[in-house]
Amino acid sequence: MKSMTWSLLASLLMLGVGAGCQRSARQAEGAPLTIGVAFETLQTEFWVASIEAFRAEAKARGITLLEAIADGDANRQLEQIKNFISRRVDGIIAVPKDAQTIIPMIRAAHQAQIPMVLYNRPPDPSDAPSITVVADNYSLTKATVSYMAEQALQTGELHPAMILIGDLGDINAIGRRDGFEDAIRPHTNLIQVVSRIPTEWNLEKAQAGVVNALQAHPGIRFIFTSSDFLLPAIVSALKSTGRYHKIGQPGHIILGGFDGDATAYRMLEEGYLDATGVQDVQFEVVSSIQAILDSRAGKPVAAVIKDPGFVIHQGNLKEMASRMWGAGIARQRRP
Amino acid sequence: MTPATRHPWLIVLNQAPVVLFLAVLALFGARSAQFLQPDNLVNILIQSSSTAMVAIGMTFVLLTAGVDLSVGSMMFVGAALAGKLALQGYPLLLSILAMILAGLLGGALNALFVTRLRIAPFIVTLATLYLGRGLGLWITQTRAMNLPESFLHLGAGRWLGIPIPLVILGTVLLIAHIVLQHTPFGRQIYATGQDIETARKAGLRTGRILASVYIVSGACAALGGLISLTQLGAVSPTFGAQKEFAAIAAAVLGGTSLFGGRGRVFPGTLLGAVLIQTVENGLVILNADPYLYPLVTSAIIFVAVSLDCLRQRLVERLSRRLIRPV
Numbered sequence: 001m002k003s004m005t006w007s008l009l010a011s012l013l014m015l016g017v018g019a020g021c022q023r024s025a026r027q028a029e030g031a032p033l034t035i036g037v038a039f040e041t042l043q044t045e046f047w048v049a050s051i052e053a054f055r056a057e058a059k060a061r062g063i064t065l066l067e068a069i070a071d072g073d074a075n076r077q078l079e080q081i082k083n084f085i086s087r088r089v090d091g092i093i094a095v096p097k098d099a100q101t102i103i104p105m106i107r108a109a110h111q112a113q114i115p116m117v118l119y120n121r122p123p124d125p126s127d128a129p130s131i132t133v134v135a136d137n138y139s140l141t142k143a144t145v146s147y148m149a150e151q152a153l154q155t156g157e158l159h160p161a162m163i164l165i166g167d168l169g170d171i172n173a174i175g176r177r178d179g180f181e182d183a184i185r186p187h188t189n190l191i192q193v194v195s196r197i198p199t200e201w202n203l204e205k206a207q208a209g210v211v212n213a214l215q216a217h218p219g220i221r222f223i224f225t226s227s228d229f230l231l232p233a234i235v236s237a238l239k240s241t242g243r244y245h246k247i248g249q250p251g252h253i254i255l256g257g258f259d260g261d262a263t264a265y266r267m268l269e270e271g272y273l274d275a276t277g278v279q280d281v282q283f284e285v286v287s288s289i290q291a292i293l294d295s296r297a298g299k300p301v302a303a304v305i306k307d308p309g310f311v312i313h314q315g316n317l318k319e320m321a322s323r324m325w326g327a328g329i330a331r332q333r334r335p
Numbered sequence: 336m337t338p339a340t341r342h343p344w345l346i347v348l349n350q351a352p353v354v355l356f357l358a359v360l361a362l363f364g365a366r367s368a369q370f371l372q373p374d375n376l377v378n379i380l381i382q383s384s385s386t387a388m389v390a391i392g393m394t395f396v397l398l399t400a401g402v403d404l405s406v407g408s409m410m411f412v413g414a415a416l417a418g419k420l421a422l423q424g425y426p427l428l429l430s431i432l433a434m435i436l437a438g439l440l441g442g443a444l445n446a447l448f449v450t451r452l453r454i455a456p457f458i459v460t461l462a463t464l465y466l467g468r469g470l471g472l473w474i475t476q477t478r479a480m481n482l483p484e485s486f487l488h489l490g491a492g493r494w495l496g497i498p499i500p501l502v503i504l505g506t507v508l509l510i511a512h513i514v515l516q517h518t519p520f521g522r523q524i525y526a527t528g529q530d531i532e533t534a535r536k537a538g539l540r541t542g543r544i545l546a547s548v549y550i551v552s553g554a555c556a557a558l559g560g561l562i563s564l565t566q567l568g569a570v571s572p573t574f575g576a577q578k579e580f581a582a583i584a585a586a587v588l589g590g591t592s593l594f595g596g597r598g599r600v601f602p603g604t605l606l607g608a609v610l611i612q613t614v615e616n617g618l619v620i621l622n623a624d625p626y627l628y629p630l631v632t633s634a635i636i637f638v639a640v641s642l643d644c645l646r647q648r649l650v651e652r653l654s655r656r657l658i659r660p661v
Contacts, residue, residue, distance in 0.1 A: 043572040048477045071465070165625050198625035203571045204563055208382045208612070212619035215375050216367075232481060232569030239568075240491055263479055329478070 034064040035292060036084030038094040040121075041072050044229050045261045046279070047095065049325045050119065053285040054093070061289065074101035081105045085112045091292030092116045099124040099171050106130045115295035117288045120279075122171060122304065131295065133287045133305045135279040137172045140309040141179030141258055144277035145224055147311055148256040149187050151274055152222055159254065161222035162195040162213050164206050164230050173201075176226040176258055191222060199230060207233035214241055221253050228257040228264040228276055228326070235272075246271040247314060260312065261326040262333065268317055269330075275313035281325040283307050342653055348646035352590050352606045355639055359610060363617030370620050377498070379609060379616050384500040385562040387608035389578055390585035391511050392555025394604045395548040397586050398515075399528045400595025401456035403552045405445060406582055408467025410560030410575030413437040415474040417561075418482055418570040427485045434564075435557045441467060442553020446546035456549075464579070472572060480570040490565030500562045507558060511551075512601040524548065528595030585611055588639045592647075610635065 035058065042048055051067065058065040066089060070077035074097040084092050085108055092109050096102035096118055106128040109116040115131070122132040152159040163180050166173030177196075184191050194217045197209035206225075210233055214220060223234055238244035238253065245252040248271070257264050260278030267273035287305045294301045312320045321327045347354070364371040389406050396403045413434035420430040441463060448459040492499045515521035526534045527544045535541050559582075560575060583593075589607030591598025598604070614632055623631075 042472065042477050043576075045478060045572075071468075168625060195619060195622055196625050197619060198628050202573060202576060203567060203569070204385070204574075205615075207567050208615065209619055211378060211382065212616045215378050216369055216620040216622075229479060229571055232479065232567060232571065236487060236566060236568045239487060240566075261479070263481065266481075333478075 032062050032064050033090040033293075033296075034066060034087075035091045035093060035289070036066045036068065036081070036087070036089040038068045038070065038077055038080050038084065038092065040070050040077060040095045040097045042069055043072075044227075045326070045329065046229075046259055046281070049281050049329065050095075050285060053281050053325075054289075057285050057289055063289070070097065072097065074098065077101070078105055082108060085109060085114060088112075089114060090296060093119050093288050093292065095119045096121050096123065098169060103128050115292050117291050119288050120172070120284060129303070131291045131301050131303060131305065133284050133291065133307065135172075135284070135307040135309050137175030137258075138179040138182075140277040140279075140311070141176040141224075141226075142183045144256050144258065144275050144311045145180050145183035147275045147313055148222065148224065148254050149183060149191055151254050152191055153187060157190070157221075158219075159191045159222040160194045160217050160219045161191050161224070162197065162210070162217075162220050163193065164197050164199050164209065164223070164225040164234070166199060166226040167201050168198060170201070173226055180224055180226075194220065199226075199233075201227065201230075203230060203233050206230045207237055210234050210237035211240070214238075214243070223253055223255050225257045228259040228261040231255075231257055231263045231267060231273070235267075244272065247274060259326070260324045262330040263326070265321065265324055265326040265330045268312065268314070271314070275311055277309055278312050278320075278324050278326075279309050280307050280323065282323075342649070345646065345649055345653065348642055348649060349590075351639065351642040351646065352588060352603060352610070355588075355635065355642075356606050356610050356613070359613055359617070359635070363613070363620070367617075367620050370617055375616065375620075379612050381498055381500050381566075382616070383609045383612040384504040385559045385566070386578070386581045386585055386611065387559075387605055388504055388507060388562055389556050389559035390582040390589075390604045390608050391507060391600050392552035392559075393579075393582040394586045394589075394591050394598055394600050395511070395515075395524065395551045395555075396456070397528075397583070397591045397593060398524050398595055398598055399545055399548050400531070400593075401449065401545065401548065402460065402583070402593075403445065403549060403556075404457065404460040404579045405441060405463035405467055406552060406556040406559070407575035407578035408464045408471065409438050409441040409553050409556035410563065410578055411471035411570075412441065412467045412474070413557040414560045414564050414570045414574050415471040415480075417564065418480040419474055421482050421486070422480060427483075427489070431561060434561055435554060438553040438555075438557025438560070439550060440553070441556070442550035443546075445553065446549040449549060450542045450546045468576075471574070475570060475572060477572050479572070482564065482568050482570065484568070486565050487568040490562075490568075500565060503558060503562060507555065508601055508605060512599070515600060520544075520547075525596055528597075530596075581608075581611060584636055587643070588636060590643065592643070607639075 037054055039047055039051060068080035077097055092114055102123050103126045106116055110129055118130055118132040120134055122134050165177050184193060195213035199206040255273050257276040260276055264273055264276045284307045291301050312324055393403055416437050417430035417434040420433055445459055445463055448454050449456050489499055494502045523539050523544050527541050531541055585607035586604050588610055589603030614635060618628055
């Protein structure tokens, strides 16, 4: 029995040493690297555009990409990341389910000395070291809403306003809400927030909320949505009340969003949307992969790499559209 | 009416959903005059119609002591299919038929696993929840689909002055109410839910009854999805997500027991669905703090479930036989 235990231990040790040797040999020979990408979900266009950009970037750099989707389940994501660790990948990029459940996963990757980058969602503060590449949700929203406010102030008229808030458990949604509130605060004499709708990132809830708010406050003239994917809910509510008008037409409601998806691009082109804050998918993807490579090379990497994004509006649509990820999708869809 | 059912507390507790609904109406009405405006009340009814439709199907399933967690996914698959067809230029009617067919097939799949393979409804419908969501994402390729205007026109249309979503809901509600309360099939559903073994021994074909309720639930989910589509005019990758919870909550708020054998679609389930939407509407009108929404909604569900529990205990106490005469 004793000898069997020793044989087992010896085999495990050899396997471990073997894996370690394999890894160092791969590093030394400059063999292609393997990066595990663990997405929480693919349920919005933004995540699909992101994973496609990861595939393209990895291919261009000769990196092998392992993909895992957790379908909104934090436990499944933990298992997927453990699986990456046991396969001794060279780096992990994760879109966490939330800011808390990712912390044990960061610790596990750190213990295995595998660099880990969190894509687009930062973790809660903890002693677990990680790198986060994230859009500056607060500043980008503030810039977008400030642009919208300028349009409102030019009229010199009172603008009752509405905001569609995302999931209150999502730190990005909170950043966007705070950016909106701070952009509006200096102009409360002309822009008054009369409705704050919690949507839980649900289109049907958003639509009901907008209809309810328009019923309660028919004078609403300023709407900001925390994500462009909720725009169809606003459009349908405005159409059903006969209030969907182009910029410059009487009765136009100042509309703004965040993300830069295909619907937003189409609405900008058609002249219904005033502005949207665009997350720079390409910047975030390239920065994530570069952060893994730099970490492995022992170079210093900032704990948080912020994507400044940009505001796209009627004034700069032509020059900025090529950097808007949704514009590419919208063009692909055209017959 | 037996002496037990004449007990004053039992009469009040039996009407708990109505009492709760009136209390919520009074509360919001007192805070905002706009809340009780006829336009707003119609608006609440229209917004409730999708959840109410799905909850009608869910009530059928709950009455047999089962559960259908796949309704949101069935909505999504149907909507994705309808959207795809509509965007390829097929007529609106064909898209709608495809949607209903998808719901029926989804329900039939649940029925097959529950009745033939005897797998617990919770497990079967959890599996079809994931299956449906995956299928929907595959059909849509995770892209939002903006549908032709004809969908929105359908939602905004009226028949004899009644909004189309309410016409669809009213028709299905009437049929469901008649089936449950006035047909032998309805009575068999209640009997199966109260005690499936006894029902089987009494000669009821419980397998067929169980299969039928899952098919009804699938069809109602598809129709609920149709109503949502006519309101939104778009299919997003999260379409129908978590609708199962709203439907179960509506049925339970309306007095349907999770243990089967008790509940009504009218007024019960309808009231439950309208109550949930009324709370959301009232909170928006009052511009309440967004953090309050889940707290208030869950408090109301908690009160409704507690009242139901009290009712159950009272019924048990009143129907207990005295072993020794006093």
